[in-house]
Amino acid sequence: MIDLNTFHTCLAKTSARGYDLDQKQKEAVEYGDGALWLLAGPGSGKSEVLVTRTLKLLCVDSVNPGSILLTTFTDKAARNLEDRLATYLAALQNADPNLKDVDLADIRIGTLHSLCNEILQESRYPNYQNVRLLNQVEQDLFTYQYADISNYKDLAFWEHFNYAVRDWYDKKYPPKKWLRAKAAVTLFNHIVEDYVDIQLMLNAGGHWETLAKFYQQYAQALKDKYRCDFAHLEQCFLDFITSDVGQNFVQGSDQNLPLLYVLVDEYQDTNPIQEQIYLALANQPPHNITVVGDDDQALYRFRGGNVTCMVNFDKACMTKFNESPRKIQLDKNYRSHPEIVNFFNQYITSFPEMTQPGVRAPGKEPVESASSIAGAYPAVSWIQTKKVGDLANRVAEFITTHLIGDKIISDLSQCVLLLRSAKDSQQNAGQFIAAFQQHGIPFYNPRSKSFMESEEVQCLLAALVQVIDQNHTFQVKKDPQSKPFSWIPTIQQWFNTLNSVRNDPDIATKQLDDYLDKSNAELPKICVNSLSQKNQGRFLNLNLLEIVYRILSLEPFRTWRQEPIKNLRLAKVTRLFEGYNSFSLDVLQSNTAGNYIDDSFLNRLYNMYVSYLIETGIDDEDEEIIVPPGYLPIMTIHQSKGLEFPFVFVVMKLGREGKVGSAQMLEQTLAPFRQVLYPRATRKPEDLAIELG
Numbered sequence: 001m002i003d004l005n006t007f008h009t010c011l012a013k014t015s016a017r018g019y020d021l022d023q024k025q026k027e028a029v030e031y032g033d034g035a036l037w038l039l040a041g042p043g044s045g046k047s048e049v050l051v052t053r054t055l056k057l058l059c060v061d062s063v064n065p066g067s068i069l070l071t072t073f074t075d076k077a078a079r080n081l082e083d084r085l086a087t088y089l090a091a092l093q094n095a096d097p098n099l100k101d102v103d104l105a106d107i108r109i110g111t112l113h114s115l116c117n118e119i120l121q122e123s124r125y126p127n128y129q130n131v132r133l134l135n136q137v138e139q140d141l142f143t144y145q146y147a148d149i150s151n152y153k154d155l156a157f158w159e160h161f162n163y164a165v166r167d168w169y170d171k172k173y174p175p176k177k178w179l180r181a182k183a184a185v186t187l188f189n190h191i192v193e194d195y196v197d198i199q200l201m202l203n204a205g206g207h208w209e210t211l212a213k214f215y216q217q218y219a220q221a222l223k224d225k226y227r228c229d230f231a232h233l234e235q236c237f238l239d240f241i242t243s244d245v246g247q248n249f250v251q252g253s254d255q256n257l258p259l260l261y262v263l264v265d266e267y268q269d270t271n272p273i274q275e276q277i278y279l280a281l282a283n284q285p286p287h288n289i290t291v292v293g294d295d296d297q298a299l300y301r302f303r304g305g306n307v308t309c310m311v312n313f314d315k316a317c318m319t320k321f322n323e324s325p326r327k328i329q330l331d332k333n334y335r336s337h338p339e340i341v342n343f344f345n346q347y348i349t350s351f352p353e354m355t356q357p358g359v360r361a362p363g364k365e366p367v368e369s370a371s372s373i374a375g376a377y378p379a380v381s382w383i384q385t386k387k388v389g390d391l392a393n394r395v396a397e398f399i400t401t402h403l404i405g406d407k408i409i410s411d412l413s414q415c416v417l418l419l420r421s422a423k424d425s426q427q428n429a430g431q432f433i434a435a436f437q438q439h440g441i442p443f444y445n446p447r448s449k450s451f452m453e454s455e456e457v458q459c460l461l462a463a464l465v466q467v468i469d470q471n472h473t474f475q476v477k478k479d480p481q482s483k484p485f486s487w488i489p490t491i492q493q494w495f496n497t498l499n500s501v502r503n504d505p506d507i508a509t510k511q512l513d514d515y516l517d518k519s520n521a522e523l524p525k526i527c528v529n530s531l532s533q534k535n536q537g538r539f540l541n542l543n544l545l546e547i548v549y550r551i552l553s554l555e556p557f558r559t560w561r562q563e564p565i566k567n568l569r570l571a572k573v574t575r576l577f578e579g580y581n582s583f584s585l586d587v588l589q590s591n592t593a594g595n596y597i598d599d600s601f602l603n604r605l606y607n608m609y610v611s612y613l614i615e616t617g618i619d620d621e622d623e624e625i626i627v628p629p630g631y632l633p634i635m636t637i638h639q640s641k642g643l644e645f646p647f648v649f650v651v652m653k654l655g656r657e658g659k660v661g662s663a664q665m666l667e668q669t670l671a672p673f674r675q676v677l678y679p680r681a682t683r684k685p686e687d688l689a690i691e692l693g
């Protein structure tokens, strides 16, 4: 294989990384056997080090790729690791043809969920046989349909867990069914991910006991119906890995190589059950586990990420392996101007809560500036106004007169505007968009419209409703209290959007018009005619998903699907229908006379599925954003993760830092029920630390 010096020299070439690693980075790459705890500051090259360490194992130490598991928090980050590995390996293979047999395809690389699923299937683990893995939407639908908690209307119970209920405005009444189902999903996921001892919760009595029983019913329903959600996938994997069969997997067998190295990126976003999994995977001496993360960049608390795992990795190793990990702090920042680094150091310790013992990783030194960016200019400054509109105007003026006027940037895509939400409503990006338009600043805001507000999604849904509900019966549907359903105006809005598209002379809608007219008249007839065919009764062998596919094959959807953002959204609707379809609830049915689709079918569709889309909204945070030249991008901090910009505007409300978020409330209230690996402190504030460019 290749020797260490040649390895470093080759990667430092411009054809690969383009710079040599510093001493601490190299130390981390070269570290031998045992647990390694890499505490990294922002822009300190942590992913770079993890990738280089993996390659060093492969190319210098000749470790078989099949013995390495490399994981991170999101699919996007996993793809990024894969890309870097492939680029650098190609450079190494060029330098040394002996490395040509190193095959990255054999590394187990991906998010933990994807790896757990893959390994359990490969190993044919009996408890995970013939199980359908539910995605987020399917878990919501499952809970709505099969979890008893969704029908539980006890006001005192929901008040007790009110921090888990989103958008519950009228607290005089229990939350509506969809809000209850969504809150239940949050609570159940946390129970599993926080590694809660359900017996402790049962013993606690009162609302906790009620919750524990509801959880047990939900977990049983999953089993009975051969479904599994992501949190239970992790639990199942932990059971597997700690079983004899699982130990065979870790130690190697005829079927697979032993798992010798576990490397985890973004460890600050790990949750307690994942922590258990990683420790179990590395349970064999010499415990080759490397974790990399920055406890000041824990962004995914709302998805169950729990920064205490990163902060206490030493305690976890001591408890589990009776050994301390080697701690290396990557404390040089290669990305930002020294003034930004200074600002960051002060900002992060400016909250009293962040200086409490056990809240940040022990002995963490301030970040040192090491970037080549220099110059005596105010690298950090702020604009403070009372009204958002004034702020938006000042930002727009700053961009036109200073950044462009003084030639600080050569292209708008070198800046980014970061907001809590990029939606174009007044309280979010709306006033910035107005100010940019006024100042002639082209902007790129792919998430300006929420998923459900976008033209293509509304048209697709309206077209589907038009096909199956030709009489627009949705307009007169009433809830159990005989009040019109709150989602009716939204469906009407979809129709307004569809009609304006159909009336637009510049958009080709002939195919769609024909299909809608024809299917409208024919669909119920086909349903009723199938009565005579092969005992199909009044059911038609056609489901909603097939109608969705049909609509998508017509203009204007064909053209829309050529546009990446629209295509992503349309594909997502299709996936949503696939999820709905998997419940086998949507068998199309007509009335006996064959002139309209049966009401019970429509009621289920509207009450369960359409109201889900409308009331809970769809999250499209994770899609990759590619910023086009010439445009100023607007995005959320989560969307910007992994991207670099020379100039960053961060919009924040002063004073919100002390607010306790719902995820944090969950973390704190569940803490007494958690199975204790070691004692840990929890953080008080929302702890959102962000890096300026």
Ligand SMILES: Nc1ncnc2c1ncn2[C@@H]1O[C@H](COP(=O)(O)OP(=O)(O)OP(=O)(O)O)[C@@H](O)[C@H]1O
Pocket: 019, 020, 021, 022, 025, 040, 041, 042, 043, 044, 045, 046, 047, 048, 049, 334, 335, 642
């Ligand atoms: N030793 C080094 N010399 C010069 N540049 C470096 C060095 N190490 C890292 N960099 C550069 O610093 C930047 C940050 O690297 P990388 O993206 O790996 O950091 P990170 O710690 O994962 O970032 P983040 O904090 O955003 O997660 C990159 O542009 C990288 O090329």
